[in-house]
Amino acid sequence: MDNILEVSGLNKRYGDFALKDISFYLPDGCITGFVGINGAGKTTTLRSILGLTNKVSGNIKFFGMDMDGNESKIKDRIGIVLDEGCFYDELTLLEMKNVIAPAYRNWCEQDYIDYMEQFSLNPKQKINTLSKGMRMKYALALALSHKAELLIMDEPTSGLDPLVRSQLLNILKDYMGKGGKGVFFSTHITSDLEKIADMLIMIDGGEIVFQEEKDQLLDNYRIIKGSTEKLNTDTRKYFLNIEESAFGFTGITKQGSDVMEHMQDALTERPTIEDIMLANVERRKKDVN
Amino acid sequence: MLISLVKKEFLIVKKYVGIMLIVSFLIPPVMLWRMPEAAGAMGFTLTVIFSIFMLTQYVSLKEYQYPKATTLLCALPYPRKMIVLSKYCFCLIIYAVCCLVFGIDTIIFPKLGTFDIRMAAIAFLVITIPLSFYFPALYKLGYEKTKFVFVIIIMASPVLFAFLFKPENAVRFSFLDSISTTTIAILSIIIGLVTFSISAILSIRFFEKSDLT
Secondary structure (H helix, E strand, O other), X not given: OOEEEEEEEEEEEEOOEEEEEEEEEEEOXXXXXXXXXXXXXXXXXXXXXXXXXXXXXXXXXXXXXXXXOOXXXXXXXXXXXXXXXXXXXXXXXXXXXXXXXXXXXXXXXXXXXXXXXXXXXXXXXXXXXXXXXXXXXXXXXXXXXXXXXXXXXXXXXOOOOHHHHHXXXXXXXXXXXXXXXXXXXXXXXXXXXXXXXXXXXEEEOOEEEEEEEHHHXXXXXXXXXXXHHHOOHHHHOOEEEEEEEOOEEEEEEOOHHHHHHHOOOOEEEOOOHHHHHHHHHHHHHHHHO | OHHHHHHHXXXXXXXXXXXXXXXXXXXXHHHHHHOHHHHHHHHHHHHHHHHHHHHHHHHHHHHHHOHHHHHHHHHOOOOHHHHHHHHHHHHHHHHHHHHHHHHHHHHHOHHHOOOOHHHHHHHHHHHHHHHHHHHHHHXXXXXXXXXXXXXXXXXXXXXXXXXXXXXXHHHHHHHHHHOOHHHHHHHHHXXXXXXXXXXXXXXXXXXXXXXXX
């Protein structure tokens, strides 16, 4: 499988915050979720790979081409959905489209019209009259109407109600079905990724924590519930984090079978992506302290 | 690409374009009524300064209100260079429209005198010099800090022009009468274009190095 995006050794400093030696890749044909808590570096990473920030070191390759020297060519093949507020609110949808469409060599007006109809958007409506969900759909209509091979989205589901989020996920599935080579989207709402992602990349404190296929990742981790009596210095080492109460403990581990050897009567559960993300964040905090 | 970006500048200030068109039409006849001795050249130059700075300032204000819109434009295949150049083209178009409007004014109000190439060229030089400082400052320092420059220019220009056009000060410009109209026009346009070009290069450099939010 070819990679449609390869990032290696990406560094970027913003005051006290820094992206540290970020490396990851997006395989062809995958929906990749980019997860992390607020302030983890998701948006900074996306902006850096899109050339929106300065003084970035590292290598960024899209479709096998170096970003330096091929920026326009690469961006012509990417659909972009940034977080909220990236339009001039006083323009109509048609006017904003007329600003964006000429940037793309492969703009397909018919695709745009089809998306506008599918999303029930009126071109004469002003952007400031659209709801959050409608804005997201409009942003998608613009991002998908130039035969984009890769769709990059920054927190697209943030602030959307469950119905719109579900519609958005269906649109992404359709896009992949129609020949899209990949979707890369950052989010802290991990439940969306449970439904749709093939690959997950986690960032925390400006560092990549893991990149794994979703199913593999969910298989690797286990939630263990048991009696606190079984916890000792040796067994605690197996856990990323442990929550203790009067009734027992709940912990997340990557070494489920090792834990079960020591705690035969403990219960195991499959974790969610959110459980894994939060456990990693807490573990990293402890390691720092 | 450049045309679309210039269109975008007009679109985001579309509410004010009509108003500025009316204002630019009215400034020369109003000056003819209040200060007939300086209505022609001064009226035209003031029209150019007001129209360009007011509309440019509105564009900057809108971009300040929607900073992520600029980020989105830069995430598209538009080169940052084009985004900067569109602002300079926007000003040149407003200047051209001001020439046209003043030309119509001189037909309707013959007392304004004739609109000649020298007047147009000097006004071009007068507007390109402050703009050549304004744009790089805008890209380097941002809207908040540069809006004071704009306020100073708008407030000071009528006072400065009134001073320059007083008969006792006119003698200082009398040396211009010994130079042919064509030479003055050509020199003004060349100096204006060179200054504008250097300014554009600086603005592009500053914008290409900036981190977008």
